[in-house]
Amino acid sequence: QGQEKLSCNPKKENGTRVVLCELGNPMKAGAQITVDLELSVSGLEDMGDAITFHLQLRSKNSPSPSNASVTVTVPVEAEAEMELRGTSLPATTVLPTSWHRVERRRLEDHGIKVEHVYECHNKGPGTVSGVTLSLAVPHQLGDHVLLYLLELGTEGGMNCSHHPALNPAQV
Helix, strand or coil: CCCCCCEEEEEEECCEEEEEEECCCCCCCCCCCCCCCCCCCCCCCCCCCEEEEEEECCCCCCCCCCCCEEEEEEECCCCEEEEEEEEEECCCCCCCCCCCCCCCCCHHHHCCCCEEEEEEEEEEECCCCCCCCCCCCCCEECCEECCCCCCCCCCCCCCCCCCCCCCCCCC
């Protein structure tokens, strides 16, 4: 007849997380009720395609194993939008038409330093894990060095695997 907000309490029962909601006491014989449950569940990133809930109606008056039970499977769809931003410092570089190799080991003797910075941003709404960014850098043109890769680094708790052509002359 009217709408009431249920009081629900989470607890553990037999190693399973249970949410117990009291529907009313006493309830008249033959009473019919409709319950809408809205659940907020976090940490579903690694749950797969669906999550299953087991719903059971229990009466304190008749603890019978035949209490009504139903299984509900809800599809899980994780949503997160990733954005990749990048900059080069300096933005423009003009190289001479001929470059002479120098045996000294100062950075300035080997060319102009160009730094590339890439930022991977999660625009949400969900969290992400296991993201892989593969970056291909053209470091050679035939047998000639095009870009000499000095170092590769990360910030923010990410792992980085280094390319075997990284700083081969140990400049």
